[in-house]
Amino acid sequence: MPVTHFATPDPYAYHNGFCCHHESEALQGALPLAQNSPQKPPYGLYAEKLSGTAFTAPRKENQQSWMYRILPSAVHRAWEPVPTQEYDATSLSGADVQQIPNQLRWDPFDFDDAVDWLGGLHLVAEAGDPVMKTGLAIYVFAAGQSMKANEAFYSADGDMLVVLQHGVLDLTTEFGRIALRANEIAVIPRGIRYRVDMPNGSARGYICELYQGHYQLPELGPIGSNGLANVRDFQVPRAFYEEDFNTWTLVSKFNKVLYRTSQDHTPFDVVAWHGTYYPYKYDLGRFNTIGSISYDHPDPSIFTVLTGPSYQEGTAIADFVIFPPRWLVQEDTFRPPWYHRNTMSEFMGLIAGDYDAKAGGPGGFRPAGASLHNIMSGHGPDAVTHRAATCTDLKPQKVGSGSMAFMFESCLMVGVTAWGLQHCQKVQPKYNEESWEPLVSHFDKSNVGAGAANQNGH
Numbered sequence: 001m002p003v004t005h006f007a008t009p010d011p012y013a014y015h016n017g018f019c020c021h022h023e024s025e026a027l028q029g030a031l032p033l034a035q036n037s038p039q040k041p042p043y044g045l046y047a048e049k050l051s052g053t054a055f056t057a058p059r060k061e062n063q064q065s066w067m068y069r070i071l072p073s074a075v076h077r078a079w080e081p082v083p084t085q086e087y088d089a090t091s092l093s094g095a096d097v098q099q100i101p102n103q104l105r106w107d108p109f110d111f112d113d114a115v116d117w118l119g120g121l122h123l124v125a126e127a128g129d130p131v132m133k134t135g136l137a138i139y140v141f142a143a144g145q146s147m148k149a150n151e152a153f154y155s156a157d158g159d160m161l162v163v164l165q166h167g168v169l170d171l172t173t174e175f176g177r178i179a180l181r182a183n184e185i186a187v188i189p190r191g192i193r194y195r196v197d198m199p200n201g202s203a204r205g206y207i208c209e210l211y212q213g214h215y216q217l218p219e220l221g222p223i224g225s226n227g228l229a230n231v232r233d234f235q236v237p238r239a240f241y242e243e244d245f246n247t248w249t250l251v252s253k254f255n256k257v258l259y260r261t262s263q264d265h266t267p268f269d270v271v272a273w274h275g276t277y278y279p280y281k282y283d284l285g286r287f288n289t290i291g292s293i294s295y296d297h298p299d300p301s302i303f304t305v306l307t308g309p310s311y312q313e314g315t316a317i318a319d320f321v322i323f324p325p326r327w328l329v330q331e332d333t334f335r336p337p338w339y340h341r342n343t344m345s346e347f348m349g350l351i352a353g354d355y356d357a358k359a360g361g362p363g364g365f366r367p368a369g370a371s372l373h374n375i376m377s378g379h380g381p382d383a384v385t386h387r388a389a390t391c392t393d394l395k396p397q398k399v400g401s402g403s404m405a406f407m408f409e410s411c412l413m414v415g416v417t418a419w420g421l422q423h424c425q426k427v428q429p430k431y432n433e434e435s436w437e438p439l440v441s442h443f444d445k446s447n448v449g450a451g452a453a454n455q456n457g458h
């Protein structure tokens with residue numbers, strides 16, 4: 001039996017804070033003082049560095065961590081491709097993506113309790129290439145089984161931002177343990193080993209894997225020093241380790257192909273660590289939502305939780321944006337999102353409740369479903385929502401109670417996989433037709449003061 005050690009009596013203990021240096025030890029004195037790689041690290045541990053950026057990246061971007069572990073991560077046998085019959089070889093490759101201008105919406109994706117984390121990953125959309133460290137990949141996941149005993153995983157392709165929609169996930173990582181619960185997200189940066197247990201069975205959600213750079217907090221500009229996702233609300237696991245010399249299987253996603261190796265020790269043997277490169281979680285309920293208190297509403301970028309920047313300032317490979325419960329108080333304003341076409345692509349999902357720009361219910365935008373409005377494809381509120389918004393008496397109104405919608409927004413044109421377009425069998429065939437074709441003209445050139453509300457008979 002492995003011997004498990006925790007930094008504190010709570011196996012899920014966290015450091016608070018993000019974009020900053022943390023240090024953690026599960027055994028007092030395991031963290032070397034005043035140097036990173038002493039001749040003899042405490043307790044006979046090995047020092048190992050994990051680089052999240054080039055050594056020479058600017059200080060504000062540089063992410064590196066030092067780990068003090070029982071055995072180095074290099075101690076394993078040769079990697080072999082996982083036989084393709086063990087998983088759907090095309091499901092992760094992105095080889096079958098199509099870039100199409102159609103607006104797409106999916107019914108809720110099915111649960112699949114027969115599979116574990118690796119079997120439950122479905123690539124829906126992708127742009128770019130892990131080889132060149134460009135772009136992103138969007139997955140839905142649905143699984144009900146813990147990963148096999150003594151099995152761990154990492155992605156060499158990018159940072160995985162996990163949006164939990166249903167169930168709970170217990171993540172064991174090299175840096176410690178993360179209990180992912182309702183309305184929370186987790187980010188597992190590139191290369192970090194982890195395993196996923198599902199103590200309550202069925203779990204489902206979405207993932208945005210960032211092939212380029214790392215997620216960071218957006219600049220706040222004139223908002224000031226607080227607001228949106230606050231630094232202190234990100235939770236970073238405390239050191240946790242096991243003494244376990246049983247045989248472990250390690251699976252790597254390496255340029256979208258799964259490889260496997262074995263080793264006679266657990267990968268979760270980091271007794272202490274310090275640095276700026278680590279996994280973390282965030283409770284979306286802690287988001288400080290900001291909006292208009294006069295007229296119109298700001299761009300949805302005001303709801304950005306995390307951003308994965310491109311090399312062009314202000315332009316994201318992936319923005320993670322949420323639409324939390326909030327008050328709308330704007331006067332003389334069409335309050336739902338405007339009709340628009342965007343140079344960015346927009347993949348949306350719904351964690352719970354009803355999204356205020358689209359009707360819910362059967363055939364609508366529902367929890368565990370999704371939509372994609374690709375580059376320059378027109379979209380906006382459906383006819384029902386438009387009519388309600390133009391006819392309503394504009395009082396202060398709370399929207400989104402019990403709801404949490406989100407968006408992965410990218411400057412890149414994403415392609416949709418065959419799984420997303422066909423195999424999942426969730427694409428709504430009449431999304432466009434039912435959402436926008438019912439919109440009619442209210443144009444009346446004889447009446448300059450005629451707003452849509454008047455023309456709707458109110």
Ligand SMILES: [Fe+2]
Pocket residue numbers: 340342346373379
């Ligand atoms: Fe949009």
